[in-house]
Amino acid sequence: MILESISLSLQKGKAQDVKTFVKEALDNKITPKEILDNGLIQGMNIIGEKFKNNEVFVPEVLIAARAMNAGLEILRPVLLSEGVKPIGKALICTVKGDLHDIGKNLVKIMLEGKGIECIDLGVDVAEDIIIKAVQEHNPDILCLSALLTTTMNYQRVIIEALKKTNLRNSVKVMVGGAPVTEKYAKEIGADGYSPDAASAANLAVQLITEGV
Amino acid sequence: MKKILVYQDDTVKEIYSQSGENLLEVLRKQGYLIAADCGGAGICQKCQVKYHGKNILSCQTTVENDMAIELLSHEGKGLEFGLDNNIEIEVQSGYGIALDLGTTTIAAYLLDLETGNEVNRYSTINLQASYGADVISRIKKCQEGYLNDLHQIIIKEINYIITHFKNNNNIDNIERLLVSGNTIMLHILVNVDPTPLGIAPFTVPFLEKKVFLGNDLGLNVSEVTLLPSISAYIGSDIVSGMLSCKMYEDQENILFVDIGTNGEIILKVNDKYYGTSTAAGPAFEGARIEFGMGGVSGAISQVSLNNDALELRTINNKAPIGICGSALVDIVALLLETKIIDETGLFQKSDHPLCKRLQDDKFYLTERIYISQKDIREFQLAKSAIISGMETLLDYAQISIKQINKLYIAGGFGFYIDKYKAGSVGLLPKEVLDKIIIAGNSSGIGAKMSLLNNKYLEICERLHTNVEVIELSNNQVFTNYFIENMFLK
Numbered sequence: 216m217i218l219e220s221i222s223l224s225l226q227k228g229k230a231q232d233v234k235t236f237v238k239e240a241l242d243n244k245i246t247p248k249e250i251l252d253n254g255l256i257q258g259m260n261i262i263g264e265k266f267k268n269n270e271v272f273v274p275e276v277l278i279a280a281r282a283m284n285a286g287l288e289i290l291r292p293v294l295l296s297e298g299v300k301p302i303g304k305a306l307i308c309t310v311k312g313d314l315h316d317i318g319k320n321l322v323k324i325m326l327e328g329k330g331i332e333c334i335d336l337g338v339d340v341a342e343d344i345i346i347k348a349v350q351e352h353n354p355d356i357l358c359l360s361a362l363l364t365t366t367m368n369y370q371r372v373i374i375e376a377l378k379k380t381n382l383r384n385s386v387k388v389m390v391g392g393a394p395v396t397e398k399y400a401k402e403i404g405a406d407g408y409s410p411d412a413a414s415a416a417n418l419a420v421q422l423i424t425e426g427v
Numbered sequence: 428m429k430k431i432l433v434y435q436d437d438t439v440k441e442i443y444s445q446s447g448e449n450l451l452e453v454l455r456k457q458g459y460l461i462a463a464d465c466g467g468a469g470i471c472q473k474c475q476v477k478y479h480g481k482n483i484l485s486c487q488t489t490v491e492n493d494m495a496i497e498l499l500s501h502e503g504k505g506l507e508f509g510l511d512n513n514i515e516i517e518v519q520s521g522y523g524i525a526l527d528l529g530t531t532t533i534a535a536y537l538l539d540l541e542t543g544n545e546v547n548r549y550s551t552i553n554l555q556a557s558y559g560a561d562v563i564s565r566i567k568k569c570q571e572g573y574l575n576d577l578h579q580i581i582i583k584e585i586n587y588i589i590t591h592f593k594n595n596n597n598i599d600n601i602e603r604l605l606v607s608g609n610t611i612m613l614h615i616l617v618n619v620d621p622t623p624l625g626i627a628p629f630t631v632p633f634l635e636k637k638v639f640l641g642n643d644l645g646l647n648v649s650e651v652t653l654l655p656s657i658s659a660y661i662g663s664d665i666v667s668g669m670l671s672c673k674m675y676e677d678q679e680n681i682l683f684v685d686i687g688t689n690g691e692i693i694l695k696v697n698d699k700y701y702g703t704s705t706a707a708g709p710a711f712e713g714a715r716i717e718f719g720m721g722g723v724s725g726a727i728s729q730v731s732l733n734n735d736a737l738e739l740r741t742i743n744n745k746a747p748i749g750i751c752g753s754a755l756v757d758i759v760a761l762l763l764e765t766k767i768i769d770e771t772g773l774f775q776k777s778d779h780p781l782c783k784r785l786q787d788d789k790f791y792l793t794e795r796i797y798i799s800q801k802d803i804r805e806f807q808l809a810k811s812a813i814i815s816g817m818e819t820l821l822d823y824a825q826i827s828i829k830q831i832n833k834l835y836i837a838g839g840f841g842f843y844i845d846k847y848k849a850g851s852v853g854l855l856p857k858e859v860l861d862k863i864i865i866a867g868n869s870s871g872i873g874a875k876m877s878l879l880n881n882k883y884l885e886i887c888e889r890l891h892t893n894v895e896v897i898e899l900s901n902n903q904v905f906t907n908y909f910i911e912n913m914f915l916k
Binding site (some may be wrong): 265269271272273274275277311312313314315316317336339354363364365366368396398399 | 773803807808877898901
């Protein structure tokens with residue numbers, strides 16, 4: 216089945232094949248939403264699970280993402296014209312004082328792999344930029360990454376800033392990064408914690424559907 | 428007050444704590460050295476003690492009742508080794524100590540300042556380790572207000588070494604102490620808060636050489652000298668290493684790599700110096716590897732294949748208790764060679780007889796000690812960081828690896844590493860394996876040189892401001908190499 220072929224080529228990171236199969240699927244009158252959900256997202260889900268189990272590693276996730284984006288390039292205009300929307304919107308960044316971005320980029324890939332629109336604020340991001348972005352974009356989720364024990368306290372600072380500006384209840388906050396733990400996340404009042412990019416994507420979907 | 432009976436090897440001691448105190452804190456205060464690589468966050472599993480026959484995490488345990496615990500024993504001695512080279516001595520009177528103040532291990536050398544001879548040496552584990560294995564955890568502790576505690580620990584430990592040298596060698600006074608170490612270690616030594624180093628843009632309170640009266644620091648010597656550092660994450664131990672291999676008078680293209688806690692790399696091309704820090708260390712020093720450990724007695728240091736049978740060698744030939752960095756390289760190389768893992772690092776069924784040791788995604792080295800799929804992934808991350816750091820510097824300097832004439836490997840790791848195995852898994856560049864020189868404890872050697880002759884100290888001062896530092900986080904060139912180099916090839 217063509218959707219199966221899309222999923223398999225995506226998992227293998229074969230961007231050209233994904234493009235070919237997506238075009239073929241559209242020609243065969245399969246709806247863009249079905250191609251997205253049961254072809255592309257399906258493939259990324261499998262990669263996500265395998266990544267969680269260490270069966271595939273960072274490079275495989277990145278090349279699968281590249282293949283997904285190749286497919287999305289073809290699909291996006293059609294999705295737009297049919298009014299298909301992403302299932303939710305997320306803002307993601309690495310907090311102030313921290314320059315690490317590889318983990319954040321992986322989370323972004325996995326969120327997009329679930330059909331969530333993801334706006335990346337970059338690294339070393341201060342609270343005023345985040346507050347402004349939350350006000351401007353009105354996201355469902357705010358993802359905060361901190362890779363050092365010395366910078367993770369800023370996640371707490373952001374949550375406090377959201378409270379002060381009366382934005383806390385308008386967005387779900389997820390935290391992550393090597394030194395971050397479930398216990399710490401609870402302590403600072405985050406809505407969720409995940410130990411890896413794939414779990415983060417699953418949690419994000421959960422938080423979005425709960426919030427509806 | 429609650430009573431705690433602490434069983435260790437053949438001894439038992441009674442200690443007390445308040446109800447509600449954290450068990451790891453209590454043990455630390457009593458002077459027990461308990462590893463806590465993650466700084467007490469409950470992640471690394473290294474702070475385990477036995478309670479009622481079960482292993483519990485002391486960092487997650489609150490003392491509520493009287494209890495009896497058993498400490499899992501680890502011998503705390505570091506390693507002693509090093510290469511000596513010909514150096515010019517400036518005659519001084521008395522004795523001096525050259526101290527290599529490592530994050531994990533301290534190595535001290537007692538020198539006769541008149542003859543330049545090494546009289547005695549001593550090495551031991553840095554007792555700050557119970558506050559966290561790596562520099563970031565120590566900075567974090569300072570952030571939390573423990574700077575003075577960490578400072579007192581190291582002052583006490585160094586004074587112990589000074590007394591030990593005096594007693595062992597029948598001397599009354601030691602004139603000088605010269606210290607080489609990473610930037611964070613030096614800051615804590617002189618009780619200066621290293622907190623700014625933990626947060627971008629990583630501003631450093633001081634980088635220059637420092638001289639103190641021993642009294643001002645509470646150390647039992649007349650004068651204390653601290654070697655200068657290059658940046659927040661490239662310390663005086665690297666400057667000392669550059670000195671030790673006489674890079675300053677060598678016209679060739681040189682790479683210098685310290686495969687340790689911080690993975691620092693220096694590149695010298697056409698009289699220009701470039702430097703970076705890859706922070707790949709934790710895997711090579713044991714943290715985040717299930718059975719990982721530093722180079723202590725009983726650590727498996729080498730693994731090889733002898734006619735399809737596994738051969739293990741341990742440090743001091745003691746019974747194996749874990750795996751240290753060099754053995755990790757050996758194991759991954761071996762698994763790759765026997766096709767028990769593929770190039771992506773994934774375990775797979777192989778025809779090789781050794782494959783029977785693969786059970787449940789774990790490869791067993793002994794009945795108890797194994798390496799897991801997750802351990803292999805950690806190794807891939809660590810080795811990729813190191814080689815990618817090298818490639819990023821080479822890229823920046825616009826020079827190919829083939830043009831490198833010498834590759835110095837510093838740090839304890841270098842002493843046990845098999846360079847061909849390191850090449851086969853992509854930790855070291857294959858093109859220059861035959862150009863490798865094991866620099867041994869280059870930080871210690873450079874410290875000795877600087878202690879014995881002021882001209883070497885001056886060279887350090889010239890070098891430390893002369894290195895262009897390349898930041899790797901958020902660096903696209905590095906990131907691309909980093910992803911590519913995760914494969915084992």
